[in-house]
Amino acid sequence: MGKVLVLNASYEPLNITNWRRAVVLLIKGKAEQVEHNGKYVYSEFPLPTVIRLRHYVRVPYKEIPLTRRNILHRDGHSCQYCGYTGDELTLDHVVPRSRHGGDTWENIVTACVRCNVKKGSRTPKEANMILRNQPRRPYSSLHFEVAKHVKGGLHQEWRKYVIGI
Template sequence: MKEWMEKKVLVLNLDHSPVGVVNVQKALVLTLLDKASSLAHFDYLTIRTVDRDFPYPAVIRLVEYKSIPYKGVMLNRNNLYKRDQHSCQYCGTDKGLTLDHVVPRSKGGKTSWKNLVTACHRCNTVKGDKTPEQAGLKLKALPFKPTLAYFLAEYAERHAEEWLPFLAAKTVG
């Protein structure tokens, strides 16, 4: 499959909140059936058929508001590493990464977005069963619960700059 066919299209609800990402075929079907309108295009790409050219959609908005149950971003190792930019939140290294409970579970710390960080084995061992303060460690950034828009913006920075204006105000939650 060609690289341009792999470009993803951001789907916004009628209120401009992000609801997901689809492939270009799905985006074209939604726009041709008047279920969505195109808000932004990849300027350097065109979809050509036998008798017509279409601008390659980058962002589409649904024509009718769809009530989509909020599921949040799944708390898992991969998403925590993404949130923490694949680096230890104590020393900054990207080697030998694991997860750390900021407030240890033995001291009542929960397994949650706001209590888990990426840590290297060395810092995790130094910290042990203590809080960062007790271990003499300082967090580079406070842990937070990311939104879908946060991860979409991270993707957009590398693969789809056209999405950024539509995600700018919705990245922290």
């Protein structure tokens, strides 16, 4: 049936849950429905796609893990030097490890094998290669997850609740 975006009382995105949990929150009166997709759980009860909690919930900051999968997603599964999109993508250190470049969000990009070999152990400037997008740390783990759903063609109604998508 689908996923549901949960908003805090202040309309900021809080998490993504399954439709059953969302329906339970609605029935218990802990949340209100903001958006639905036209499908129904039963007559007169539309299936929610966005709900808002009635009371504000404080949430601690959650770090996004630096993984190959997350870097590929951040970079749109394309080489950050030539734009190649395919199966043969690698990870490249902007400042090479041999020059004490670390494993950080700001120093690793997706690159095709050809560009990675061409760049070698040089910086992009030394190799005369220009980065298409400057690497940066994603905003938040939730922003990252919501972006995956929206950019994947699902849940376009979530777009208006998240900045920067």
